Amino acid sequence: MAIVQRALISVSDKTGLIEFARGLLELGAEIISTGGTARALREAGLAVTPVSEVTGFPEILDGRVKTLHPRIHGGILARREDAHQKQLAEHGIAPIDLVAVNLYPFKETVAKEGVTLEEAIENIDIGGPAMIRAAAKNYRHVLVVVSPKYYSEVLKALRAGRIDEEFRMLLALEAYSHVCAYDAAIAGYLRKIWGETERFPSTMVLTGELAQILRYGENPHQRAAFYRAPQVSGACVGSAVQLAGKELSYNNILDLNAAFELVREFADPTVVIVKHNNPCGAASAGELAEAYRKAYEGDPVSAFGGIVACNRTVDAATAEEMTKIFLEAVIAPDFTGEALAVLATKQNLRCLKTGPITGQTGDLLDVRKVNGGFLLQEADRETVIPERMQVVTKVHPTEEQLAELAFAMTIVKHVKSNAIVVTKDRQLIGVGAGQMNRVGSARLALAQAGERARGAVLASDAFFPFRDTVDEAARAGIAAIIQPGGSLRDEESIAACNEYGIPMVFTGMRHFKH
Numbered sequence: 001m002a003i004v005q006r007a008l009i010s011v012s013d014k015t016g017l018i019e020f021a022r023g024l025l026e027l028g029a030e031i032i033s034t035g036g037t038a039r040a041l042r043e044a045g046l047a048v049t050p051v052s053e054v055t056g057f058p059e060i061l062d063g064r065v066k067t068l069h070p071r072i073h074g075g076i077l078a079r080r081e082d083a084h085q086k087q088l089a090e091h092g093i094a095p096i097d098l099v100a101v102n103l104y105p106f107k108e109t110v111a112k113e114g115v116t117l118e119e120a121i122e123n124i125d126i127g128g129p130a131m132i133r134a135a136a137k138n139y140r141h142v143l144v145v146v147s148p149k150y151y152s153e154v155l156k157a158l159r160a161g162r163i164d165e166e167f168r169m170l171l172a173l174e175a176y177s178h179v180c181a182y183d184a185a186i187a188g189y190l191r192k193i194w195g196e197t198e199r200f201p202s203t204m205v206l207t208g209e210l211a212q213i214l215r216y217g218e219n220p221h222q223r224a225a226f227y228r229a230p231q232v233s234g235a236c237v238g239s240a241v242q243l244a245g246k247e248l249s250y251n252n253i254l255d256l257n258a259a260f261e262l263v264r265e266f267a268d269p270t271v272v273i274v275k276h277n278n279p280c281g282a283a284s285a286g287e288l289a290e291a292y293r294k295a296y297e298g299d300p301v302s303a304f305g306g307i308v309a310c311n312r313t314v315d316a317a318t319a320e321e322m323t324k325i326f327l328e329a330v331i332a333p334d335f336t337g338e339a340l341a342v343l344a345t346k347q348n349l350r351c352l353k354t355g356p357i358t359g360q361t362g363d364l365l366d367v368r369k370v371n372g373g374f375l376l377q378e379a380d381r382e383t384v385i386p387e388r389m390q391v392v393t394k395v396h397p398t399e400e401q402l403a404e405l406a407f408a409m410t411i412v413k414h415v416k417s418n419a420i421v422v423t424k425d426r427q428l429i430g431v432g433a434g435q436m437n438r439v440g441s442a443r444l445a446l447a448q449a450g451e452r453a454r455g456a457v458l459a460s461d462a463f464f465p466f467r468d469t470v471d472e473a474a475r476a477g478i479a480a481i482i483q484p485g486g487s488l489r490d491e492e493s494i495a496a497c498n499e500y501g502i503p504m505v506f507t508g509m510r511h512f513k514h
Contacts, residue, residue: 007098010034020151067127076134099135100145103128139172146178181207224250234361235354245350259309262414271295273306282428289317294427314339384409389505397503405482408459413511420445424456442469446476461511463487470496484510
């Protein structure tokens, strides 16, 4: 006896539908179907039984009710044992052995420009999830297929006459995940549309679509994968397309994200180079190639093997500069054909295209996993606004210094705290990252800058607890300082700046990045 004698197929995504249905028919299965799926099968010359013939009841309420009927759900949920089979026989219900269902295109609908709430509501599938859940619950007797990617594998197993329990469980697990992601998308959309003021609901479901199984995680003994957030659009690592180079690693993706999220903050042509999730080079200039040269020259030792992000299309001149050293990856809105040809001389160099940067994406939350749970917070999207800076010293910075201070503060926001950066002429020349005390970070940044620190500016991601950072900055020749302020000893730091004649600006906004 064939494993599948009756199959119910009702799909919105009709990829591979005809081939799959034809394969089932060749194996002797009867196909039951609904609406557009039945029509597509008939147009392909395939035999199909309408659901209404099985239920003895027409589709009603503009198609809202088609499969919600005991003759459908009884056939799906019945165990293949005497008691259930007896009840099926009493009511004239035949078992259903395979359910191939994918759901109304809710995510695609709400992603369209100008979609109305009514359109979104009508694309909330009811019967589909019910059938999927029923088939998955009865996985020992019913194959549930929610994605065209499984069609060929299912047909192959059926032709071989072998469907083991592990395969059935795999399909059931995929089914539950599919429905969970679908419901999460609906909840997320309605929460946004209905203006829920509470961003952190009592239950939070995070969903993602598998984009890539990675070779390993941070270290070779750790398994890893990359998932994309399906509801996020716009220029970002998640939606980037790889144009060239070898497979991305876990660490590559982390660093690409760090680099691109920093470079997108700037309006002028800007290049950022990241190593180990911290910027080691960053610069803005009139031309992208010049910005890259300045970013590289900020710390040429650390730039080797780095991840590069650009906020402009990479041209041939910039690509030529990039090929002078070993780089892991380059991410940018686009690449000219000439640039890709130049970069192709570096066989393993990964090139990722994000599309135009048109502001931030809709991904408004940061998620951090901890053992036994996860932390959720609003993404730090605040930027430095020169007009809101508060000059707290007797000496005021020049307009040029104010612009440089804003540049430095934007960079320090993306450095692991405790964080200090030193910049000059829109070029990052010193970084102190992740130290346990702030003056330690300052010493590292100033030591890296060396003589270049004279006339440069210094930015801190949080307040100075003591005046020692100001003293270090003065000895190095720093010309201006920017920090959030808010320490109990602010007056000591202000007094120190007044002693040295260094203008200092408070922003009133901390930018810790742990």
